[in-house]
Amino acid sequence: xxxxxxxxxxxxxxxxxxxxxxxxxxxxxVLPQAPEAASAHPRHxxxxxxxxxxxxxxxxxxxxxxxxxxxxxxxxxxxSRMHAATRYVLTAKHCFSMGADVHMVGxxxxxxxxxxxxxxVEMILVLPHATSTAPYxxxxxRSHHVIPGRTIYDPRAFNDVITARSPHLDQLFFMRLTGxxxxxxxxxxFVTSGVTGGVFDRWFYEETPPAQRNSNPNTASASSSLAGxxxxxxxxxxxxxxxxxxxxxxxxxxxxxxWGINHLRYTPIDVILRQLGGAYHLA
Numbered sequence: 428x429x430x431x432x433x434x435x436x437x438x439x440x441x442x443x444x445x446x447x448x449x450x451x452x453x454x455x456x457v458l459p460q461a462p463e464a465a466s467a468h469p470r471h472x473x474x475x476x477x478x479x480x481x482x483x484x485x486x487x488x489x490x491x492x493x494x495x496x497x498x499x500x501x502x503x504x505x506x507s508r509m510h511a512a513t514r515y516v517l518t519a520k521h522c523f524s525m526g527a528d529v530h531m532v533g534x535x536x537x538x539x540x541x542x543x544x545x546x547x548v549e550m551i552l553v554l555p556h557a558t559s560t561a562p563y564x565x566x567x568x569r570s571h572h573v574i575p576g577r578t579i580y581d582p583r584a585f586n587d588v589i590t591a592r593s594p595h596l597d598q599l600f601f602m603r604l605t606g607x608x609x610x611x612x613x614x615x616x617f618v619t620s621g622v623t624g625g626v627f628d629r630w631f632y633e634e635t636p637p638a639q640r641n642s643n644p645n646t647a648s649a650s651s652s653l654a655g656x657x658x659x660x661x662x663x664x665x666x667x668x669x670x671x672x673x674x675x676x677x678x679x680x681x682x683x684x685x686w687g688i689n690h691l692r693y694t695p696i697d698v699i700l701r702q703l704g705g706a707y708h709l710a
Contacts, residue, residue: 469589469599469601470532470589470622471532472532472533473531473532473533473534473535473583474532474533474535474582474583474584474585475492475495475514475516475531475532475533475535475553475583475584475585476492476495476584476585476586476587476588476589476601477492477493477494477495477586477587477588477589477604477620477666477667477669478491478492478588478589478590478620478621478622478626478666478667479491479492479531479532479589479622480492480531480532480622480662481516481518481522481529481530481531481532481537481551481665482529482530482531483522483523483527483528483529483530484527484528484529484530484536485527485528488522488523489622489662490518490519490522490523490622490662490663490664490665490666491518491620491621491622491662491663491664491665491666491667491679492516492517492518492531492584492665492666493516493517493518493519493548493665493666493667493678493679494516494517494586494604494667494669494675494678494696494709495514495515495516495517495584495585495586495709495710496514496515496516496517496550496703496707496708496709496710497511497513497514497515497707497708497709497710498510498511498513498515498706498707499705499706499707499708500706508578508579508580509554509555509557509578509580511580512555512580512581512582513552513553513554513555513582514553514555514582514583514584514585514710515540515541515550515551515552515553515707515710516531516537516550516551516553516584517548517549517550517551517665517678517699518548518549518550518551518664518665518666518678519547519548519549519664519665519678519679519680520542520543520546520547520548520549521547521664521680522549522664522665523539523549523551524539525539525542525549526538526539526540527539529551531551531553531583533583535553535583535584537551537552537553538551538552539551539552540552541703543694543699543702544702545643545645545702546643546645546646546694546698546699546702547643547678547680547681547694548678548680548694548699550703550707553582553583553584554583555580555581555582555583556580556581556582556583557578557579557580558578558579558581559577559578559579560577560578560579582710584710585710586603586604586709586710587601587602587603587604588601588602588603588604588620588667588669588673589601589620589626590602590618590620590626590628590669591625591626591628592628592671593628593629596625596626596627596628597625599626602673603673604667604669604673604674604675604709605673605674605709606673606674606675606709607674607675607676607696607697607700607709608670608674608675608676608696609647609676609695609697610632610649610670610676611632612632613632614631614632615670615671616628616629616630616631616671617630617631617649617668617669617670617671617676618630618668618669618670618671619658619659619663619666619667619668619679619691620666620667620669621659621660621662621663621664621666621679622662622663622666623659623660623661623662623663624658624659624660624662624663625658627651627654627658627659628671629651629653629654630649630650630651630654630668630691631649631650631651632648632649633648633649633650633690633691634648635647635648635692636648645694645695645698646680646692646693646694647676647677647692647693647694647695648690648691648692648693649668649690649691649693650688650689650690650691651688651689651691652687652688652689654689654691655689658689659679659682659691663679664679664680664681665678665679666678666679667679668691668693675696675709676693676695676696677693677694677695677696677698677699678693678694678696678699679691679692679693680692680693680694
């Protein structure tokens with residue numbers, strides 16, 4: 428008989444409070460946008476990436492950032508540059524309530540702007556960093572020609588997943604997520620990345636049990652006899668599920684551990700994008 432674990436409750440409150448205090452004091456270092464190798468604590472550092480820590484401001488609950496989306500809409504206005512640099516981070520719906528303020532790495536803040544009506548997934552709005560330039564007077568111009576200042580917008584979230592490869596799962600690095608897909612019945616292994624359980628790259632396709640399909644037909648599954656009872660762990664909800672070569676499969680929602688086998692449950696990315704009506708794509 429399967430024993431279903433409770434939804435991931437997040438990291439211990441003391442740990443979360445210490446992290447939030449560190450962010451407020453500005454002690455978290457900022458990484459380059461696309462480094463090849465990760466630092467000692469990449470899950471706690473800006474920018475936001477799939478696998479980064481995210482914390483609810485109201486209750487201190489911790490989860491993991493999933494794939495990062497961008498809007499597919501064309502906006503022709505003064506806000507078009509800001510719109511183009513805005514990002515949308517997926518995570519699990521049981522992590523935060525609709526409209527909740529979320530504290531991300533590096534002092535970045537977001538707000539839950541969308542939740543699936545049927546599945547355990549939600550989307551967090553992350554506005555870009557804005558830098559204003561001063562007006563510039565062209566030297567030597569008789570009419571004192573002035574080039575007006577402008578505002579430059581830079582995204583705060585990127586799709587460089589925090590990952591690793593067996594047998595060195597403690598040696599983290601960044602890998603670009605380049606597309607979306609479905610593992611189907613493939614025999615190839617795929618990967619999860621979470622703030623507590625870390626990276627595990629030995630998941631294999633599993634048929635979703637009838638009971639799970641009946642309660643939520645969109646649930647996809649994987650299993651591993653090597654993951655053990657602690658992978659995934661508290662705080663890993665919402666993390667990315669992806670292939671070893673950077674194809675996004677979905678967003679982690681939970682797991683069942685029984686008889687030495689860990690059974691992973693996740694929401695497929697094609698289901699999420701379909702529910703969003705084609706308005707967003709992988710950033």
